[in-house]
Amino acid sequence: MRFATWESGGRVRAGAVSGAGLHPLPDGTTVLGLVRAGLPAALRAGTAALDGPAVPLDDRVRLLPPLMPPTVRDYVAFEEHVEGVRKSIDGVGGVPPEWYDAPTFYFTNPYAVTGPFDDVPVPPGSQRFDFELEVAAVIGRDGASLTPEQAREHVFGYTVMNDWSARDLQAREMKVNLGPAKGKDSATTLGPWLVTADELESRRDADGFLALDMRVSVNGAEVGQDLLSNMGWPFEDLVAYASRGTQVRAGDVIGSGTCGNGGCLAELWGRRGELDPPPLQPGDVVEMTVEGIGTIRNRVVAGDDLPPVRPARPRPGHRKREP
Template sequence: MKFVTFTVANGLPTPGAIAGDGHILNIAAAARAGGGVPLDDMLAVIAAGRAGLARIASWLAEPPAGMLVDSREASLLAPLMRPTQIRDCGNYEKHVSQAIAAAQQLRARATPDPEATLARFRAAGAFDIPPVWYEQPLYYKGNPMTVVGPDADIVRPSAAKLMDYELELAAIIGGPAKNLSEADALDAVFGYTIFNDFSARDLQSRETSFRFGPAKGKDFDTGNAIGPYIVSADEIADPEALTMIVRVNGVEKVRTTSGNMQHSAAKTIAYISTDETLHPGDLIAFGTVGDGCGYESLTFLDDGDVVELEVEGIGVLRNRLVSA
């Protein structure tokens, strides 16, 4: 199933499921009509678990009268407008290596002798991936209050000059779950979506020199885009075998796969669950794929640029960068 959050004629955000033939099932209305547990937002849908999925599947098979919405009359929002938490990992060696190199180059450019500075950085091992990255999944926590959906404008932070996109696959946790094993970790996944944590690389580069962060480099309104759908886990046979594409203004920048993670999706989720309960609606992004952002080649977005992230089986997440 493909889940959405939509509005019609400026109405309230409503959870839905793609019903085919150009229609969306109004899950909230169907639940009210059928009785039982209310499903008034996507978090409630996720928290309802397998029983909730079974109810929705029955409505899709035989839609109740008046519960289908013409998709042409609906506007899609982020399918999960307020994730319970956001955790974003770094799981792709090519991206990590190239991003580290780009960060050192940006820092060197701000010095009187960039080449000499780069030589000092190399001698100090600043271009090396820290050993801990190979040993365990690593992540930062994002801001769930800054989430937007498909076709939303991304507003450039006032101090940012070097704006960037990131091509990522994310899991939405069904939970609650704690101390998962790798063998059962994927059973805790409700579904998968596309994640684009837009980044102000000049701010990020400066901030992370303190070995904190990211802070304002990624923490700004509209900074986290997800969507267009959450696809139920049963429809994604292997989350590490999906074709992933970036286009900027219609020009393809990379075509790759979700494979070759340093730490598998299952290992990543299991590790994060260690001694910490994962809750319904938690979003875990597995990291930017190699060449999945402009930072790696030191190319950045201009105002008005349209970024499209496409992931096989999920769809296309489209956003435009604008100035404030």
Template sequence: MKLITFEVPSGALKLGALRDDSEGLIIDLAAGALDIGLENSSLASMLSLIEAGPSGSQIASEVVDAAKTMQHREWAGISPSSIKWKSPLPVPPQLRDCLMFEEHLLNSYAMLRKTLAEQEADPEAALAEYEAKGVYRIPSVWYDIPVYYKANRFSFIGHDEDIIWPEYSEKLDFELEYACVLNSYTKDVSLEEAKKRIFGYTIFNDVSARDVQSVEMQASLGPSKGKDFDTGNILGPCIVTADSVDADDMTMIARINGEEWCRGNSGSAHWTFAEVIAHASKSETLVPGECIGSGTVGGGCGLEHGRFLNPGDVIELEVSGIGTLRNRIVRKNQ
């Protein structure tokens, strides 16, 4: 199933599923369950569905199946033009963002060395010196444990919502990631058990103020205002249940204003989500609905290419099996 959260004209948020047809119509799951005589309290929201466990997913599946033969019902065929897309989890219980892709780090550090060398009198000699000294080299700890930071869970938007450019930055970037969503309380789990704790997957755009990030990361504490601003975290357009996609072989593409900037594959990750979950759950309880971001796929941001975003740009992040997450950048007073 492909599950979404959408807003109707009254302002209410509803849990929906995408119909498996070419029309792209939406099923109102709670309304559908009520119509066919099923208990629907677990379908009040994405989080309530996840917390309900297998029984909630079974009810949702029954509604989706019923919609195939009840397409004339209003709840079974809602036009996307009549709703507003929201983040599938409007306020995730938690979000941890990782660095699972080695290629992203190698590319980013190479670009940072080049940028630093270009400020010297002899850029070519400076670059050779930086490379010999291991300036911006991947730290060995990255190969020992899956590292992550915790993001601002209150700043999420969804598909087709505008990104508001933070007023303190002049260099904005996207990050092409995908994320897993946990299905249950999880603590001290084995690697094998961790694989079973994934409810589904979604696309994650971790928008970054690179000029600010480059300054504050010198303190070796972690990203703050380089990442923390309203509308800077984007999930969507849907959550695909884990049984509906091969998460180890998804093509990942980023387009800016229709131009392809990069293409990668989820299978190129050095770390797996199971490894991240097993590590993060040591002596700590992870919760249903918690999201874990993969980190940027190799080549999956402007920094790696020396290109950055402009006001008015439209970002499209496509991940096979999930869909396309689209957002426009808006800069106030410009």
């Protein structure tokens, strides 16, 4: 089953997706609400909606993010990506040995989630804007300290994810050993819809990984291609680690991290030692397709022209108030 959220005629609806178009669910129903109701209930609701009329997918319909997640954790689960981007961002080759010890993630901005065909502005002050081709899993049940076996049962479904990145801002921030911050929080695209986990189970390879083809192009020219099954850990391990000693909740998004072999520009910059292909510019169109899920396509537009950030003042060193 596939679930989508869309706006048409000033009205936002949620529904199931078929070859005929979008089949609305009852008024007031959201995809996040379906996720929180659990996969069996969601499948029943979707099946009922498919018996009703369809809204054609045409230019009168604007697809929105399938859901607005309460949290977004984004991992770095592809070894090839780590190797290339580290060289580009830090100037150091190779994969840190700590990467192999456990999957690593950061929390990104859930308020910056954008639709699958929305325009995406360049973050203020960035000259090295980049895309990142990923797949995201959506949690379907609350849980804490899950085993990987339990975690598989907590995945509701999957969607395509583009973790847009301002590489110049990111490089500065990460020198402070805390970021990324403004290098990452301007936009995260999800879509075009949410595909339930049962629909993709047949795509698992002999090692239990989802073997889905992933491709990205800029202005119609293919830049990267990989298999989702090249992840260092399967999604159930990522979910289990996210829940370790804490909670995951229904609706949370878990990003795979960027695939290798051109899944982002920074990987190629690190390998080639030059900005080839060049950073994204206003007017560029980035298209991503993941087998079994769908395609998202976003045009880059100019962002806000804001004044420079004020630097810190010199350390005053006072220990007591002046008399």
